[in-house]
Amino acid sequence: MTTATKKLPPTTDPRCGTTAGYTAHRRRGESACVPCTVANRKAAREAMRRRRATLAGREANREANREASRRRRATPAGREAHLAAHRATYARLRARTEAEADADFLRLRGQTRPCAGCGELLPADAFSRDWTALDGRQRRCARNGCRKRHRKLKRDKKLAAHWTAQGIDPKVCIYCLTNPAEDLEHVMPKALGGSDDFSNLAPSCSTCNRGPGGKHDVHPITWLAITYPHRVDHIIELFPHIKETA
Ligand SMILES: [Zn+2]
Ligand SMILES: [Zn+2]
Ligand SMILES: [Zn+2]
Incomplete structure (x- = not known):
């Protein structure tokens, strides 16, 4: 045409x-x-x-x-026009009043939007102002520990994937195979030199981990031999490093 x-x-x-x-x-x-x-x-x-x-x-x-x-943007004139449009947009965004920025948030996001850090759905005032953002707010929320929570969420996801690959159900206690997983368990207790590596971590219930008769800082093989003797072989198979110090 x-x-x-x-x-x-x-x-x-x-x-x-x-x-x-x-x-x-x-x-x-x-x-x-x-x-x-x-x-x-x-x-x-x-x-x-x-x-x-x-x-x-x-x-x-x-x-x-x-x-x-x-x-x-392929031609110099097009590129210049593109940059000018950008500058105009930012100038307009920076010139907004707080009420105008709040209206933009409502129009683009509604009442809440997910935080790019912790992933929680939060209202506008949970985010600090960002005058260059279309919705007028920063991507991460301003709440205490958001960054920390984000790191933890990411790590939890990775750890669950690692367990699944090992044939471990991340949602069930690895020892009793009955209770839902609540604790991040160090198979070899830290007190006995166990590390924070994925290879030493397992999902466990609070009873097995720290309840009465729980594992606490006892060597895993010693504790399993008394509490769940039928689980010893499988746990050693999954965590061979616990055998070296038995
Ligand atoms: Zn016509
Ligand atoms: Zn957050
Ligand atoms: Zn358990």
Whole structure:
């Protein structure tokens, strides 16, 4: 489609007010009449909504936008325009009042959004102001220990994956195989030189770990021989290093 030729004024057509009417205007080299423009815009919005309804559609949409932006920035003039638009956006964002920024958060995110650190759904005032962000707030929440919690969550996920790969159910106590896992258990107690490595960690219930008759700082093989003799071989198989100091 070339836009070099000047557009003619619209002529009336029985299809006017529909997308077919719009296409007919374009084919005749005219600018579209108002009802046709409205119909076309509505159809385009509908199509966009349908595309955005699926994950694949959203991805395709994002990729198309990225590609279009890349093409625009390919020339020096396009690049300059792109940067100018960026500067204008940031200037506008920085000029917002607190109320305007709060309205932007509500419009873009609703009442809450997940923290990029701890992952919890939180309202706007749980995040510090960030005047360069579209929603006016930092990505991580400002609550105490958010960063620490984030690190712990990441580690827990990795550890669960490690256990699953070893054939250990992360949700069940490794000793009694009955109670739900509550504690992060050092199979070889730290008091006996056990490490914090994944290879020395297991999910356990609080009873087995620190309850009456629990393992506490006893050597695992000694404790298992008394409490769960039938589990000794399997635990040694999973944690061979406990045998070296038995
Ligand atoms: Zn028309
Ligand atoms: Zn957080
Ligand atoms: Zn247990």
